[in-house]
Amino acid sequence: MKPVKHQLEFLGRHEIDCVIVGGVAATLHGSSIPTTDLDVCYSRTNANLQKLATALQSVHARLRNAPAEVPFILDAETLRKGLNFTFVTDVGDLDLLGEVRGIGYYDEVVKGASTFHVLGFQYKVIALDKLVLAKRTAGRAKDLIAVAELETILDATTRESR
Amino acid sequence: MTLCGLWSLDVCRSWVSLRLVLCPGSDGFAAGCYTVVTMTPEEEDYFLNPPPGSAAARAVEFGIDLTLTLENLRLTPEERLLKLDDHVAGIRWLKVNAVLSPPAQAHADETG
Numbered sequence: 407m408k409p410v411k412h413q414l415e416f417l418g419r420h421e422i423d424c425v426i427v428g429g430v431a432a433t434l435h436g437s438s439i440p441t442t443d444l445d446v447c448y449s450r451t452n453a454n455l456q457k458l459a460t461a462l463q464s465v466h467a468r469l470r471n472a473p474a475e476v477p478f479i480l481d482a483e484t485l486r487k488g489l490n491f492t493f494v495t496d497v498g499d500l501d502l503l504g505e506v507r508g509i510g511y512y513d514e515v516v517k518g519a520s521t522f523h524v525l526g527f528q529y530k531v532i533a534l535d536k537l538v539l540a541k542r543t544a545g546r547a548k549d550l551i552a553v554a555e556l557e558t559i560l561d562a563t564t565r566e567s568r
Numbered sequence: 569m570t571l572c573g574l575w576s577l578d579v580c581r582s583w584v585s586l587r588l589v590l591c592p593g594s595d596g597f598a599a600g601c602y603t604v605v606t607m608t609p610e611e612e613d614y615f616l617n618p619p620p621g622s623a624a625a626r627a628v629e630f631g632i633d634l635t636l637t638l639e640n641l642r643l644t645p646e647e648r649l650l651k652l653d654d655h656v657a658g659i660r661w662l663k664v665n666a667v668l669s670p671p672a673q674a675h676a677d678e679t680g
Contacts, residue, residue: 407656407659407660409653409656409657410649410652410653410656411649411650411653414649430649430652433640433648433649433652434645434648434649436637436640436641436648437637437640438633438636438637438639438640440652440655440656441652442656522645523645524645524646524649525646525649550630551630551631551632554623554626554627554630554632555627555632555634555637557623557626557627558615558618558622558623558624558626558627558632558634558637559637559641560623561622561623561624562611562614562615562623562624565614
C-alpha cells in the first residue's frame, strides 16, 4: 500500500488528462471511508494516451494480478485497444478506467466535475451526484455503504444552497 | 478566477457562514480557505441530529458514523487526503509490526 498522495502527484506531474473517481474522489468530497487505490477515468485522445503510456513506463507499471508470462507491451496503442486497466506501479496501485459504469466515457464523467487544488496540482474530480450514481451502479456492499454517506454530504450541500 | 477558485467559492458558500476568508494564492481563493472558518450550528446539527427521513437519518440507520464525516468536512480536501494516507500508513505499520499470539489457554496447555 503506497500513499495515494504519490499516485496523485504522479498524475499531476505528468499532466494526465483524467477525472478522479472512486474512493479517493469520495475522500476529497468529504467521505470518511478509507481507500487504498486510485481510480481515474482518462481521456482517450491520442495525445493523452501517448502521455499516459510514457508516464506509466516511467513508474514500471505492470498489470495487477496478471500472470508474469502474459505479454503486455505498455504503449499508447495497447491503451487504445483496451479500455479499463488495473496497474501496480512504483507509486502504488492505479486503476485506469475508460468508462465508469452508470455514467459513461470520459466526456460524460468530466461534465460537471469539480476542480480540486491539492498537492500543488489541480485535479478534476467527478461530481458528487455522479459519484453516487456510479457507486450505486457498482452495487457492491462497500459501494452501498459509501452511497449512504455520500448522499448525506450531497443532501447537506444542496440543503444549504436551497 | 480559475475553476478551482469558483469551486472553492461554492464550497465556502455551502459550508461556511458569513466569514469568507481569502487565502494567499494566485487564484484568490485557495484550497483550504474554509479551514479557518466554521460551519453554522444548523449545518453541523444536520449530521449530529439528522432530521427524520433525511439522507443523514438513512445513513445512520445504515451504520455510518456521521461524526467522522463531519470531522472530515471540517478539513480542506488536501487535509482529507493526507488524513487518508496517515490511516493507510497506520494499517501498513500494523501489518508489519503486529505479532499474532496464540490464545492464552492454548499457550497454557502447551506449557503445562
